[in-house]
Amino acid sequence: MILSFSEGAEPRRLGWQRRVVVIALGAILATMACGIVGIAFVQSTPWYSYGTDRALDRASRAHIEAIRHEVDASGMAPKAVTWLDAALDPQVDPTTVRTYLLAAQEKLRASDDPVLAGAAQELQAIIHAIRPAPLWETSILRPVPTLEWP
Numbered sequence: 001m002i003l004s005f006s007e008g009a010e011p012r013r014l015g016w017q018r019r020v021v022v023i024a025l026g027a028i029l030a031t032m033a034c035g036i037v038g039i040a041f042v043q044s045t046p047w048y049s050y051g052t053d054r055a056l057d058r059a060s061r062a063h064i065e066a067i068r069h070e071v072d073a074s075g076m077a078p079k080a081v082t083w084l085d086a087a088l089d090p091q092v093d094p095t096t097v098r099t100y101l102l103a104a105q106e107k108l109r110a111s112d113d114p115v116l117a118g119a120a121q122e123l124q125a126i127i128h129a130i131r132p133a134p135l136w137e138t139s140i141l142r143p144v145p146t147l148e149w150p
Contacts, residue, residue: 055094060126064101065086067119071108076116078109099131 056064068084071077083104087097101123108120 001114054130056097056126056130060129061088061120063126067122071116071119074113074115076113077107080104080111080116083107094130098127100131102129 064084064087068081068088069083072081083100086092086106087100092100105120105123105127108116108123111117
């Protein structure tokens with residue numbers, strides 16, 4: 001059987017639909033990849049958390065003041081006292097307070113004093129109260145290891 005074509009007619013190409021599908025899927029995948037990278041970038045920047053951080057309540061503020069007095073009395077970490085004083089300033093926004101508390105916590109951990117390490121753990125609880133955990137950290141149940149002493 002011989003195929004004949006009229007003048008000016010070209011054979012129909014069957015591969016163009018496949019190309020369109022491949023290009024469309026590639027565009028969708030590229031858009032999704034850019035979206036995931038963009039979300040990761042935005043959530044890692046400090047200006048993302050300005051709307052999500054919570055202000056210190058009275059109990060947390062009083063707890064930070066108690067930690068500040070304890071650290072100041074020990075005299076082991078004067079820079080941590082400076083960061084805690086800055087965090088207690090009522091004019092500072094919650095994100096900056098969280099940043100100051102993180103800096104104070106770092107100075108307390110660097111002091112290698114067990115009392116100050118306990119204060120650093122207390123600051124960690126306050127920091128978590130300021131910035132709530134992301135949804136993916138709260139919705140996934142993780143088994144908690146338990147230690148049993150003989």
